[in-house]
Amino acid sequence: MKDPNYYLNGLINNSESIVVEIYKEMFPKVLRFVVNNKGQSLDAEDIFQKALLQLAVRYKKERFTVHSSFEAYFFTVCKNLWRRELNKSKNKVTKYELGELKDDSTDIAMAVLEQKRWELYKECLELISDKCKQVLKLYFNKVSYADIVNKIGYNTETVARQSVFKCKNKLKQLVQADKRFVLLNKL
Amino acid sequence: MTEKDYILIDNYLKGTLSETEMELVLERLKVDADFSKQFKLEAELFETLNDEEWSFVSEKSPEVEEYKLLLNEGGMQDLKHTIDKVSKQKDNTTRKLNKSFFYYLAAASIVVFLGFQLFFNQSVSGKALYNDYVSLSELPSFATRSNANEIEKQLVNAQILFEKKNYKESLAIFESVLGTESSNISLYLYTGLAQVELNQFKKAEITYDNLINNPSIDGSMGYWYKALLYLKQDRLDDSKVVLNTVVSKKLYNYKKAEELLSQLNDE
Incomplete structure (x- = not known):
């Protein structure tokens, strides 16, 4: 094309x-x-x-x-x-x-x-580390923490939770820092 | 925002909260601005990046208004018309192809039929006449506007199945809809014709009788199709009786009925 x-x-x-x-x-x-x-x-x-x-x-x-x-x-x-x-x-x-x-x-x-x-969100997701991306994709598609532990190989659910929390924060920071986010949220 | 708050939002989005807990969250959204802001972002992320969900914007957003204005301007309206036109042409080309192919077949079948007549001086075959006159490609279409309801969508699907000669499956849909939508004339036609194709002649006769008894002015179309049904079964005399009714009362297709009668009487 x-x-x-x-x-x-x-x-x-x-x-x-x-x-x-x-x-x-x-x-x-x-x-x-x-x-x-x-x-x-x-x-x-x-x-x-x-x-x-x-x-x-x-x-x-x-x-x-x-x-x-x-x-x-x-x-x-x-x-x-x-x-x-x-x-x-x-x-x-x-x-x-x-x-x-x-x-x-x-x-x-x-x-x-x-x-x-x-x-915007998809692009920001591509900017974080591969590991984070992998964890968050599971998390956003409602995979349970128990299954995330198995799939990624974390030691405990607590570790998985912390990892999701950290990765999600990273993603949120990237999103919020983007000027498109500001434009999309002006009211 | 505490870690607990994040877990709460998390569970809300995953749909694992009890009703009381959910109400608490909704209450908090009204009074706690920070919580509300975090909730909004988390929800957007969640709904956008989950493959099954979708994150909607508020229709009150000022930017929605800007795009709306542009969409309602002349330029975009012109494009809308062009898209409409192209979309309709696309449908017509497929339809036209079907039609010309059908005419070709019809013409071919008449030639073959006349050939038989000349060489073998055979009696008129009701089945052949049925095929010549039934004009399956000229049936009304169920295609409607883009905001069709569930039943209309089902009918379009059934029509597609019918056109693909999948009479069994299309009939199942037509019959089930006919149970509830007794005022739709096209529905009787498709039902009857599918029944004929499946050799369910008795059922088809009932369908056409119901159509004839339908209070709608188009109900009289049922006579024409009933006459064809008799032809299909080689009940030529029965067919003539019905065709005579069509001609004398000038009902649907009475010109064709005249023509058909003269062919039957020539025999």
Whole structure:
């Protein structure tokens, strides 16, 4: 595939041929992913269209840089949007106002910020030591401390707990020091 | 923030707190700013970096508003239309292909049929006529907007199965939905046609009778399909009776019914 900016510029310039190109190259893959993950073809269509608009509006506002191939990046955005969709329907007791149907533009606008935050956290996770990364990945995916002890080879659960605590602090420091974090949290 | 506080947040996010403990946490979020700030960050990290969760932003954030404004501007709306158009064209190309292929088959089958007629002077085959007239590719589609509900999604799925000739599985869905959605005309058609394909002629007849008795104005489509059902079973006389009703009352497809009658009477 071509340079990411070729596609992003095409989107903000409303180029039909580039939209067609993205559909041709990417839709089958997104469709397969959604259908294999509790979704239907209409969901895939919905996600795909939202992803295109999300990228366009974000690029229009801030001309961000995609560091990977456009294909990989677009697929990640679609995967995240689908994860988002699946979590919308979850009935969770949190302090966030979820559940009601948002109009499309609110939904896409929120998804832009969430994607940006996701990128920030993922990038910061890549900056910490391999060992920390390994521990935190287990921790964030709700692996019990007992299992973390076994998988990483700590002596006791207390050691595992301390290690998670330290690694998480490191990650939080990196996140909080990033200027994007400040921007994302201004209210 | 004490270590205990962090453990508390941890357990909250992992969902291992009792209800009373959870309420305490929620209470504390209201009064303790530092706790609340830490909680927010921990929750964001947890929900973002867990592969199953997703961390939502507040829709009241000022940046949400900025993006919303941009999205509602002309440029983005134009792009939205383009995306809509491309998406529809994509669906049409697949549909068109199916259609032209179907017409090709239909034409081919008529040629073969006429060939038999000429060379063997055989009697009209109801089955062949059924195939010529049933036009499975011209059925209404269940495809709806992106915010389809569960049932609509099921129907789209069933339609895809039907188009792939997986009549058994599609019928299972159609029949179960028909139990609750008796006003959807297309649903009767797909159900009946799938039953015919599976040789469940008695059931198909009941389906079409129910369609005929449906108060909707389109219920009379049931006559046409009932006539075809009789054709399929080579019950030519029964078929003629129904076709005559279609023609005399000018019901759905009465022109085709005339044509079909003349072929049956030529015999």
